[in-house]
Amino acid sequence: MKKMAKMDKAMGHSHSNSVLLEPKQKGEIIWKFDNAVDIEVACNVPGHYQVGMIAKVDIN
Numbered sequence: 001m002k003k004m005a006k007m008d009k010a011m012g013h014s015h016s017n018s019v020l021l022e023p024k025q026k027g028e029i030i031w032k033f034d035n036a037v038d039i040e041v042a043c044n045v046p047g048h049y050q051v052g053m054i055a056k057v058d059i060n
C-alpha cells in the first residue's frame with residue numbers, strides 16, 4: 001500500500017483525517033464532534049469506494 005501511495009500522491013495519507021495501513025495492520029483515528037451527525041468513512045484506493053468499501057456512521 002505504501003508503495004502505491006508513492007506512485008499516486010492522491011493515495012498519500014499525510015493529513016490527520018486518514019491512516020495508511022498494510023494488510024492486517026491496525027490504526028486509530030480520533031475525531032471529536034460537537035453535534036449529532038451522519039458521516040461516511042471510505043477507502044481512498046481507486047475503485048474501492050465504488051465496490052462498497054465504505055461505512056456509514058451515525059454519531060449521536
Ligand SMILES: [Cu+2]
Nearest residue numbers: 043045048053
Ligand atoms: Cu480499499
